Amino acid sequence: MKQRASTNLFTFFTLYIAQSIPMSFFATALPVLMRQGDYSLFVIALLKLIKLPWILKCLWSPLVDCRTETVADYKRWIIGAEIVYALLIFVVAMLRIDTHFTLIIFLILLAFISSATQDIATDAMAARSFERRNSSLLNSIQSMGSFTGSMVGGGFLLLLFHRIGWSHLLPWVAIFVLAALLPLALNRKITLHERTNRQKATPRDMLLFFSRKQIWRQILFLTLFYAGLIGILSSLSPYLVDRGYRMKEIGAMVGIFGVSTGILCAFVTGLFIRKKGKLRSRRIISACILLPPAYFLWLSQSTLESHALILIGIALIWGTYGMASTMINTAAMDIVRDGREGTDFTLQIVLTHLSAMIISLVSARVGDLTGYSGLFAMELALAAVSFIFVLFTQPFRPEEKEGI
Numbered sequence: 001m002k003q004r005a006s007t008n009l010f011t012f013f014t015l016y017i018a019q020s021i022p023m024s025f026f027a028t029a030l031p032v033l034m035r036q037g038d039y040s041l042f043v044i045a046l047l048k049l050i051k052l053p054w055i056l057k058c059l060w061s062p063l064v065d066c067r068t069e070t071v072a073d074y075k076r077w078i079i080g081a082e083i084v085y086a087l088l089i090f091v092v093a094m095l096r097i098d099t100h101f102t103l104i105i106f107l108i109l110l111a112f113i114s115s116a117t118q119d120i121a122t123d124a125m126a127a128r129s130f131e132r133r134n135s136s137l138l139n140s141i142q143s144m145g146s147f148t149g150s151m152v153g154g155g156f157l158l159l160l161f162h163r164i165g166w167s168h169l170l171p172w173v174a175i176f177v178l179a180a181l182l183p184l185a186l187n188r189k190i191t192l193h194e195r196t197n198r199q200k201a202t203p204r205d206m207l208l209f210f211s212r213k214q215i216w217r218q219i220l221f222l223t224l225f226y227a228g229l230i231g232i233l234s235s236l237s238p239y240l241v242d243r244g245y246r247m248k249e250i251g252a253m254v255g256i257f258g259v260s261t262g263i264l265c266a267f268v269t270g271l272f273i274r275k276k277g278k279l280r281s282r283r284i285i286s287a288c289i290l291l292p293p294a295y296f297l298w299l300s301q302s303t304l305e306s307h308a309l310i311l312i313g314i315a316l317i318w319g320t321y322g323m324a325s326t327m328i329n330t331a332a333m334d335i336v337r338d339g340r341e342g343t344d345f346t347l348q349i350v351l352t353h354l355s356a357m358i359i360s361l362v363s364a365r366v367g368d369l370t371g372y373s374g375l376f377a378m379e380l381a382l383a384a385v386s387f388i389f390v391l392f393t394q395p396f397r398p399e400e401k402e403g404i
Helices: 002-036 041-059 061-066 071-093 101-129 136-164 166-179 182-186 204-210 215-224 227-242 247-276 279-290 291-301 307-335 341-370 371-391
Strands: none
Touching: 002 041, 002 071, 002 101, 002 136, 002 166, 002 227, 002 247, 041 061, 041 101, 041 215, 041 341, 061 101, 061 204, 061 341, 071 166, 071 182, 071 215, 071 341, 101 136, 101 341, 136 166, 136 247, 204 215, 204 341, 215 307, 215 341, 215 371, 227 247, 227 291, 227 307, 227 341, 227 371, 247 279, 247 307, 279 307, 279 371, 291 307, 291 371, 307 341, 341 371
């Protein structure tokens, strides 16, 4: 039993890595290149729009739910989407970024549609493969896979990009995306819990999700929980550029050191949630989220120039982000409806992506107008609002026999 669980966890780990590596590379390399080209923080923040498919994916998540019943169904969706993802990356590799920038952005959008579809099917299969009461390890794997992809894509690949360039690097990224499908293709140990609700999922289920009693608690939780981190994360690379760091150094500091801290904290948080419980864990993590914006606000006003102080800030922001992501995934997995696993989980994660995009744009605009001190002060205020909400509001708990 333990061997089967370990095999399944590894399979999901590779799937989350596969979807994350290319996205992390594009999301990290392009802002650095744009900042070096003297683009404003607000224009760089607009690049977040390439992740629009990950916000709109809830629109086709019911299609995935209604056409998946067996493990083979999920495998067809996941493998098909990843093959398209890899092919589009191959095409992007053949284009020059300095002369085909608009076309590259368009192709990246299409690639992200494929990866978002893979994510819907992967999350739904994960929800049906593990007991939701004890899903914190799975939720750690979700965060760890995403962060490992960020470390490779935004760290090691950024260093390689500095050495070998766009056209030589991306084909290997595409090959890795395909290779990451092997554990899923070879895994014969995945079993799914039977659905009690046999009705097919429909687009109407998205509206029914929001009609549940007291669902506003979950919506506000998802919107606010790591609002105090997102603006800092999205502006971290430009901030380091302005502090005099080069792309190679940023790749090592953020993409390797920072994300490694996030991976470690995501793993520890899964164990912590199992031991201390979900309610206590979310309150403790919410309090921890106050630390990074407070630290960066102090750092922006300090006259001290120290590489070690920058590294401490990077560890703080990524460590708390790893903790918060695991908590978000756990809370979202807890309330998915039977037969609507992909739809419900996707809707909740989309809410976090949408709020993150809005916060990134607003914080970047604040940074352009008031400097980094104003940006960090805004993030600290958001973290304080989130902490007060979590401290005084009970989590959303759906009734066991709630109607679908």
